[in-house]
């Protein structure tokens with residue numbers, strides 16, 4: 001069996017160093033090794049987006065990345081975006097607009113949506129739907145997810161304008 | 165879904181990659197974005213004792229446009245293709261095709277090199293590369309060589325690339341004209357049921373050269389020379405389009421799978437090829 005590798009990650013601002021087999025999937029590193037359980041395992045086959053996290057500024061599916069590939073990177077999960085005392089605008093918006101039912105897809109949805117709103121700060125409904133195509137939801141029918149993201153975009157833009 | 169264990173390497177130059185492949189032979193494989201390879205490894209359909217990650221290898225990234233010549237490094241991601249302003253101007257068909265691949269998370273990992281290198285018939289870029297008459301640059305223990313996309317694909321997962329060779333870049337000539345990449349899929353993010361790439365030129369109301377290639381309608385991408393010739397010199401009227409579609413359909417050989425039976429695929433191919441030609445002509 002190949003040796004374990006020394007891995008260094010910065011996860012939600014914290015330095016983490018450990019030994020791991022290179023084949024360990026990043027989603028398992030986060031959930032099982034670090035107890036960061038916001039990112040979920042939905043399909044484990046790169047389709048559902050429940051495992052979405054941000055690695056070096058890209059929203060990716062953590063079930064389709066080896067920990068060895070991520071070695072040296074900076075990772076942000078839903079836990080790094082907001083917390084119960086200070087929610088991210090998107091988290092607040094999902095709550096306000098009922099953007100979830102069971103909530104299983106929500107951390108992945110919100111994590112991807114933060115990148116979508118960086119790429120396209122003022123998206124149309126179609127751009128939201130297209131930009132969220134990598135995240136599946138089995139409950140909501142997407143309507144309220146789209147509404148939540150559009151409302152968050154409007155709020156972030158208004159805050160930006162007020163600041164300028 | 166845990167893949168078999170492997171030894172992991174992250175070299176920083178191409179010669180180290182070649183040295184590792186030469187040393188480990190069949191047991192070694194390169195990985196680009198991993199978004200075709202990792203799913204196969206998780207299903208244990210690929211077992212790779214020595215995995216060589218290309219992410220830090222120098223010289224495999226970047227898009228350069230020099231006059232009509234476009235050169236794209238193998239490790240360029242689909243997202244980078246979509247976002248590149250020069251490419252959007254010079255060869256917008258790449259953006260049009262890349263936007264129809266998978267979803268945003270996959271596109272920011274999947275690379276053009278990984279998409280064209282291994283001969284997966286479902287991938288969208290190989291057909292497009294044949295349409296554009298792109299050339300692939302390969303480096304191996306015996307040096308560098310160039311293979312035309314139209315000569316590269318031999319059968320599903322069999323290509324002209326030897327196991328010791330790495331694809332480093334792709335280049336093609338882009339001379340403007342009309343273009344279209346049209347794709348029929350079961351749902352957003354899916355591989356093609358049928359897809360078609362068309363480029364063509366219009367001079368004084370007539371077609372002055374057309375190139376037509378198709379995705380996932382045989383075990384290799386199909387460039388139909390006869391379909392392009394059927395448009396050449398015509399005003400791309402209904403008759404010419406009909407002849408071109410018939411010529412293109414005569415060159416495909418789809419097989420039945422979970423995207424449908426052969427008759428259905430042939431039918432869908434006809435619809436998609438027609439749409440692609442008409443759309444390309446309307447933009448010429």
Ligand SMILES: Cc1cc2nc3c(=O)[nH]c(=O)nc-3n(C[C@H](O)[C@H](O)[C@H](O)COP(=O)(O)OP(=O)(O)OC[C@H]3O[C@@H](n4cnc5c(N)ncnc54)[C@H](O)[C@@H]3O)c2cc1C
Pocket residue numbers: 045046047193194195196197198199200201202203218238239264265266267270273274275276277278279280281282286287288289329330331332353354355356
């Ligand atoms: C959910 C999902 C949906 C998808 N949908 C589509 C789709 O609709 N259309 C489509 O075209 N693709 C689709 N893909 C595939 C995706 O675009 C892949 O990422 C891409 O085809 C392969 O690129 P990669 O960089 O991930 O390659 P990898 O997975 O890293 O490698 C793929 C193969 O190519 C070899 N290879 C990679 N780079 C090189 C190189 N430079 N030289 C030599 N060999 C090399 C590897 O050894 C491996 O055999 C989908 C993937 C997923 C997960």
Ligand code: FES
Pocket residue numbers: 040041042043044045046047048049050051052061062063064
């Ligand atoms: S668990 Fe990763 S995409 Fe579904």
Ligand code: FES
Pocket residue numbers: 099100101102103104105106136137138139140
């Ligand atoms: S809220 Fe249940 S899967 Fe989306």
